Amino acid sequence: MAGNTFGNLFRVTTFGESHGVAIGGVIDGCPSGVKLDLEAIQTELNRRKPGQSAIVTQRKEPDTVEFYSGIFEGITTGTPIGFAIKNANQKSKDYSHIKDSYRPSHADYTYDQKYGIRDYRGGGRSSARETASRVVAGAIAKQVLSDISFNAYVSGVGNIKLNKKHADLDFSLTESNIVRCPDIEKATEMENYIKQIRKEGDTVGGIVSCVISGVPIGLGEPAFDKLHAELGKAMLSINAVKGFEYGSGFEGASLKGSQHNDLFNTDGTTKTNLSGGIQGGISNGMDIYFNVAFKPVATIMQDQETIDKEGAIVTMQGKGRHDPCVVPRAVPIVEAMAALVLVDYWLMNRTIRK
Numbered sequence: 001m002a003g004n005t006f007g008n009l010f011r012v013t014t015f016g017e018s019h020g021v022a023i024g025g026v027i028d029g030c031p032s033g034v035k036l037d038l039e040a041i042q043t044e045l046n047r048r049k050p051g052q053s054a055i056v057t058q059r060k061e062p063d064t065v066e067f068y069s070g071i072f073e074g075i076t077t078g079t080p081i082g083f084a085i086k087n088a089n090q091k092s093k094d095y096s097h098i099k100d101s102y103r104p105s106h107a108d109y110t111y112d113q114k115y116g117i118r119d120y121r122g123g124g125r126s127s128a129r130e131t132a133s134r135v136v137a138g139a140i141a142k143q144v145l146s147d148i149s150f151n152a153y154v155s156g157v158g159n160i161k162l163n164k165k166h167a168d169l170d171f172s173l174t175e176s177n178i179v180r181c182p183d184i185e186k187a188t189e190m191e192n193y194i195k196q197i198r199k200e201g202d203t204v205g206g207i208v209s210c211v212i213s214g215v216p217i218g219l220g221e222p223a224f225d226k227l228h229a230e231l232g233k234a235m236l237s238i239n240a241v242k243g244f245e246y247g248s249g250f251e252g253a254s255l256k257g258s259q260h261n262d263l264f265n266t267d268g269t270t271k272t273n274l275s276g277g278i279q280g281g282i283s284n285g286m287d288i289y290f291n292v293a294f295k296p297v298a299t300i301m302q303d304q305e306t307i308d309k310e311g312a313i314v315t316m317q318g319k320g321r322h323d324p325c326v327v328p329r330a331v332p333i334v335e336a337m338a339a340l341v342l343v344d345y346w347l348m349n350r351t352i353r354k
Contacts, residue, residue: 138336226281247276
C-alpha cells in the first residue's frame with residue numbers, strides 16, 4: 001500500500017492496524033544531537049489516547065511508546081528512529097457485525113473496492129488509531145523546533161463557537177478541561193453538549209484551531225510547495241477532517257483589498273495578520289493560524305440502512321467504543337502534523353542560504 005510516508009527531509013513512515021499487534025513508525029532524517037525529553041513525547045500520546053475522559057471512546061489503551069533505534073542515552077544519533085505502540089485492548093468481536101456490510105460514511109466500501117480485501121476490525125489501517133504514530137513523530141519534531149510553539153485548541157463543537165481572537169486566549173487553560181478549549185465557560189457548554197449527544201446515540205463534529213508562534217521568516221516555497229498548501233495537505237490527511245482554512249480564510253473573500261492588505265511596520269512585521277503568517281507561500285515571521293473542520297464520527301448508536309457485499313439493503317446499528325466527538329483528542333494530532341510540516345521546511349531552508 002502506498003501513501004504511508006509523510007515528509008521530504010524529515011520523513012515518517014507509519015505501520016499497523018487498529019486491532020493488530022501494534023502500530024508504529026520509522027522516522028528518517030531527524031538531525032543528530034537533539035536531546036529528547038521522552039516524558040514529553042509520552043505526554044503528547046496521553047493527550048491523544050482513548051479512555052482519557054467521559055466524552056471520548058472508552059477503549060482503554062496505555063499507548064506507551066517503545067523506541068528501538070536512533071536514540072542513544074536520550075540523544076538522537078541521526079539514524080532512523082524506530083518505535084512501536086502495542087495494542088492492548090482490542091475487542092475485535094465488536095466489529096463482527098460489519099464483516100460483510102459497509103458502515104455509512106466510513107472507508108469500508110471504498111477500501112474494499114480498491115484492494116478487494118479489508119481488515120474490518122475497527123477499520124484496520126484506515127482507523128484513526130494510526131494517528132498515534134504521527135503524534136510520536138510530531139512530538140520529536142517539536143523538540144527539534146524548540147524555539148517554535150504550537151498551540152492547538154477546540155474552538156467549536158456543533159453550533160457552539162468560541163468567538164475570541166487567538167490573541168485574547170490563555171493557552172495555559174487548554175489542558176485544564178477535557179474538551180481542550182481555553183475558554184472555561186465555553187468548554188463547560190461544549191462538554192455538556194457532547195454528553196447530551198452521546199446519550200442520544202449520536203455524534204457531533206467540531207473545529208480545532210491552531211496558532212504557531214516563533215516561526216522564522218522564509219519557510220515554504222513560492223510555487224507548488226507553498227507552506228499553507230503543505231499544511232492543508234497535512235491537516236486533510238487526518239481522519240474525519242473536512243476542511244482547512246488559514247489566515248482570513250473564507251471570510252477574506254468578502255473583503256476589499258484595502259481592508260485585507262497587511263500593512264508593514266518599519267521592522268518588517270505587519271499591523272494586521274489577515275495573511276495568517278504566510279505570504280506568497282512563505283512564512284513572514286508573524287503567527288501562523290488556521291482552522292481544521294472535523295465531521296461527526298460516522299459510527300452512531302442508531303439504526304441505519306446500508307448495503308452488504310452482495311448489494312442488498314440491510315439495517316445496521318453501531319457497536320463498540322467510539323468518540324461522540326473527535327475534536328478533543330484531535331488537538332495533539334493537529335499540533336503534530338503542523339510540527340512535521342514545519343520541521344521539514346526548516347531543514348530544507350538550512351540548505352539554501354549561508
